[in-house]
Amino acid sequence: MTTSTPGRVLLVARRPGAYQTIGDALAEAPDGAVITIAGGEYAETVELTRLRVTLAAVEGATVVVDGRGADRPVFRTTGGALVLKGIEILAGGASAIQADDTELAVRRCTVSGGRGPAVAIRGTTAFTLSGCVISAAEQGILVDGAPGRIEDTTVEDVMGDGITLGQGADPVVTGCTVTGCGLRGVYVYQYARPVIEDCVISHTGHEGIAVAHHGSPVLERCSITDTRSSGISFASGCGGEISACRVGNTAEPAIAIAEGATPTIAEAKDPGGSGDAALDEMLAELDAMIGLPxxxxxxxxxxxxxxxxxxxxxxGLPIGAxxxxxxxxxxxxxxxxxxxxxxxxxxxxxxxxxxxxxxxxxxxxxxxxxxxxxxxxxxxxxxxxxxxxxxxxxxxxxxxxxxxxxxxxxxxxxxxxxxxxxxxxxxxxxxxxxxxxxxxxxxxxxxxxxxxxxxxxxENYSPGELLAIFGRMASAGDYELDPGAAPVLTEHFRLVAGEVNFGNARDARRLFEKVRKAQSQRLRLLGRMPAVEELRGLHVADVEAAIAR
Structure with missing residues (x-):
């Protein structure tokens, strides 16, 4: 009588008796199988549907899965469960890992290259990314909707955002390093509610951490430095909490909180009882405002x-009333x-x-x-x-x-x-x-x-400060303002500043809403659904049309 053993182990290696490719092994892998992979380079991509499987490099071996010759994800999985351990993944025309409603666990893996997010996780199934390095991609990690953990992971040298959390996602992001991002280090949006703790974020082209579209993160003990825009920003309608975070060497303001945003800056634990940390956080909120020296x-x-x-x-000394x-x-x-x-x-x-x-x-x-x-x-x-x-x-x-x-x-x-x-x-x-x-x-x-x-x-805001306020409104709404619009806006603000009923930031807000309407009218005339870049772009013509109204 024969019996089946759960968790069957299959070996992928370039030698007789072993599976020559990962695809060959997966074709015969039962549910719950563990596929161990010997050292070497494997030029292939993998697609799984409702299969539970573990792919692990042999202890001490260097395993490279090279998907650079393909325009699809290197690992694409729907349903089931996928565990990746100790694998180097090279992406080409798509993501390195794309997981939809999958119990995904990626441990000690190195991911580089690819178009779009290097790792894209969607759905409502919990996931884990632990001890990974993600680099040289268009974007780092995207999580839409899913709970889970991103821990002890480095995201570096990506063209866009380092970590994007949206669609109500509420993962814990802990002990991570995000550096060298063309856009934002961490972007929280669309009702996401992550906990981001003990992370180091630096050298970003925009904000270190940006919160928009009703995001509500808890930010604890994070260090945000060397950002070209604000260290932390909250758009209108967003909430959350900032606790014991350090923000330094960023653009002004260090912490940008838009009108209508309601994050709390909680008191940091202060063993000495002086409250200095909490006070510094309150003053940082003041410094987050544009102008008003x-x-x-x-x-x-x-x-x-x-x-x-x-x-x-x-x-015990006297003080006056x-x-x-x-x-x-x-x-x-x-x-x-x-x-x-x-x-x-x-x-x-x-x-x-x-x-x-x-x-x-x-x-x-x-x-x-x-x-x-x-x-x-x-x-x-x-x-x-x-x-x-x-x-x-x-x-x-x-x-x-x-x-x-x-x-x-x-x-x-x-x-x-x-x-x-x-x-x-x-x-x-x-x-x-x-x-x-x-x-x-x-x-x-x-x-x-x-x-x-x-x-x-x-005092009234200067034209330059109003331009900065307008730019912050655009960024908070995930719009990209054409640099050529800056002189047009500056001249407009210079002219209206002398009017009797000049409303300063209120006028900037009204103008921004008019610009958005002008963009909407322009895009409707395209006769097709605009690309993402077009939806984000505010052109000089949009600004000129809004001013003319």
Missing amino acids: GVKEEVRALVDELQVNEWRRRA AGHHLIFAGAPGTGKTTVARIYGKLLKALGVLPIGQFREVSRRDLVGQYIGHTAEKTATVFEEAKGGVLFIDEAYTLSRLAGSGGDFGQEAIDTLVPLMEEHRDEVAVIVAGYTGEMVDFLNANPGLASRFGKTIEF
């Missing part, structure tokens, strides 16, 4: 004073709201405020419909803001000089003044508006001006 200097000066006060308190209320004066679109949010986080990191939450209100949130109603509404809003920042935008509309309904607005001001004094250690009130109008606001109550410790002026 005077504002950044003023905020840093406030932080320095508050930090020293905290040190004196711990040392310090309120945290501020006036942000300047035109719309100059970053006042964003800086106010960061200020709240800074106060929390310093231990000054317990929560650091941000509550933004305007006249309609404070002013009621009859005498007495306003005081109630204002007191309720103030109570809800305790422990954080109460940001009152266009605060000058509350003063009598602002026009109709001024008496009710005055009631809001008169209610705020004693509350700001009584609870000066529990809340930071920031009022914002045009510089001239804020003077009228402060004159609306004799005690109002004394409640604010400082006025910070927000």
Whole structure:
């Protein structure tokens, strides 16, 4: 009687009695087989469907699978399971490894060359890449949808992105090195939720880590250096967490967080209890903003004073009473709201405020419909803001000089003044508006001006800074702006800067949306589905058409 042994072992070698090629062995391999491969070069490609198999180099042997003469993946697998161990893979006109809904494990393999991603993993089946080196490819690793792990792996010298994680993928990327990428080191997009920890990312043509299209990664203990764009960027609508990451020698800003993005910068573990790491991360978020050198200097000066006060308190030394209320004066679109949010986080990191939450209100949130109603509404809003920042935008509309309904607005001001004094250690009130109008606001109550410790002026953005803001919007949306558009945009921003209702970054945002619409109209006229490069490209003609509207 004969019995079958599970996990049959087949040998591929250039000698009698062995399979001469990997393909020959696979043709006779049962499910669960282990194919060991002797040292040598094997010029072939492999395609598997619903087969569970292991391909492993003989211990100590150099096995090269050369697919450079083909326009298909070197290893392509659908369903089943594939384990690759200790193999060098040379790709040609396609990926080195393409796995769809496969239990893929790639260990101690070297992958180079190929078009598109060197390793492409799609589906919902878990995978593992461990101890691999991927180089000289158009792209490094692509993961769409799949969970799994990428560990102790190096991606280097690729023309495009190093690691791309999309379609809701949530792998753990740990202990990896990504360097020498023409585009981004790591690109997280389309609702991906990876954990990226203890990774070193450097020498990238764009961002070290870029997050777009509702991505929400957790970034822990990563080092991002020597990038031509920002070290880390979050586009609008994205979330996640940055914890104990080091970002250095990158383009400004080091950490770029677009309006509408909601990542948290968590406190790093600080055995000494000083909170310096958390504070540095908050200041890095401030530095991520384009321009505003005077504002950044003023905020840093406030932080320095508050930090020293905290040190004196711990040392048992006296400190003066310090309120945290501020006036942000300047035109719309100059970053006042964003800086106010960061200020709240800074106060929390310093231990000054317990929560650091941000509550933004305007006249309609404070002013009621009859005498007495306003005081109630204002007191309720103030109570809800305790422990954080109460940001009152266009605060000058509350003063009598602002026009109709001024008496009710005055009631809001008169209610705020004693509350700001009584609870000066529990809340930071920031009022914002045009510089001239804020003077009228402060004159609306004799005690109002004394409640604010400082006025910070927000200057208009320069044409060059607006160009940078526009470029960041394009990058966040995964668009590629034609370099020839830069002088056209700069001249446009120079002209509109003198207009009465100039909106700074708001105008840049409106123009960007018009450019996108102009591109859409141009592409619709092609009469075919555009290529990816065409979908990403914003031409000079698109910019000119948008400006002309």
